[in-house]
Amino acid sequence: MEKLNRDLQRINPPTMADIVEVRLIEFLKKKAFKPGDALPKELEIAEALGVSRNVVREGLSRLKMLGLIESRKKRGMVFVNPDILGTFEKILDPLILDSATLKDIFELRLVLELGLSELLYRKKTEKDIKELEKIARNQDVEDNTFRIKQEIAFHGKLYEITGNDTLKRFQKMLLPIFGYVTAMEDKPIRGKISHLDLVEILKHGSKEDFNQGMLEHLRPHFDHLNEF
Amino acid sequence: MEKLNRDLQRINPPTMADIVEVRLIEFLKKKAFKPGDALPKELEIAEALGVSRNVVREGLSRLKMLGLIESRKKRGMVFVNPDILGTFEKILDPLILDSATLKDIFELRLVLELGLSELLYRKKTEKDIKELEKIARNQDVEDNTFRIKQEIAFHGKLYEITGNDTLKRFQKMLLPIFGYVTAMEDKPIRGKISHLDLVEILKHGSKEDFNQGMLEHLRPHFDHLNEF
DNA sequence: ACATTTGTTATGTAGAACATATAAACATAA
């Protein structure tokens, strides 16, 4: 009957800091804060919420980590536009995440890279293709760390071609995961479709061909991941 | 010369709490913590780092928010598998994000939904299509809030069909953004391709047809967003 | 008019004290 642990998950009563965190975010939303707007002082917040300054500081500290607020001595605290992806980067690490989540994220990457082709075919230039081909050419190396670097360079370039900064940063975030998965593979796993094949498709093939090619290219990694 | 503010961003010297946060995450990685493993006590950490317990608690509080650790009285603190998306949800709110980021995220959604078709065509069943069609049928309503709900239901169902939990949650996270963008549109904007059209393609068309259809379906929203 | 000093203020850090929950050990009763 140890299954109970899975069915009935542990209750963790929220601490004051948890509540303060939520209330502060609500406050920011409700008051429609704009970047640069000043927040009340710590002591005022503490008094308003009926908790100690210490607890308020814990809550504020969390918002600072999220990049929602910045603080400076004497001047006080101001609301700023959060850097969404920056927060993610902190925990998106193979050493921290469990294998199930790793697999999920790899799936997400697959979907993302398949959806990429639309933008890719819209934005690609001759110059881009040339650079991509150059990257793909030096692939026949046995050195494992180099292989990973090369892998990253190629796929990174693909994102770069789309010209979408958010996408590029998102991919950069996912890199540790991808690098980890690739490094786990003792022997280099190569799909039916190589990087050079993809470049060739990009040159003469259709969007749909590229989608199919990318799918084949990523499939072996994906299969490998499914074995746990 | 006020442009300098954008080019040279303000330096905010890291506080002790910032450093503790980084050092703790490093510590977790280096020691290869597994879920359930106990961390040192607050006082021990404070002593080891040479800071007050107060500062340590601020750092720990941040990790708690990220879902990296949990703490219970007497027992101490334990490492847990972080809920990545949970963290995201807190700041992914139209009221908090700036319009540029909103646009980026909407783009991300576009790419995601285009990449979805591969999984969609693999996993879809007769039952799924029926349900999707049912959702799509009651669309001709003038009520704005209902229209948004219906929009969410349709696209949500698409993600659901893929059977990928992470994707589904990711989409759920992005919903406020999508809802916000849709609500901004005073008059209902309809693309050339409706939900019912998409269902029809899903029934008889190819993967590529669906991709093209989805692109057309989302385009007007996307164009609208480009006008700021 | 400009530079220097001084004071004020809000955040940053430290340390001590007490509250509270709870794991662990023990005691009790069915």
Add this chain to the structure above:
DNA sequence: TTATGTTTATATGTTCTACATAACAAATGT
């Protein structure tokens, strides 16, 4: 023996006070 109370030690949760530090403002001096 086993399930249920009771006690105790302990690590986190919370509060309070005090001081350090940086930044802004006002007063002062040259």
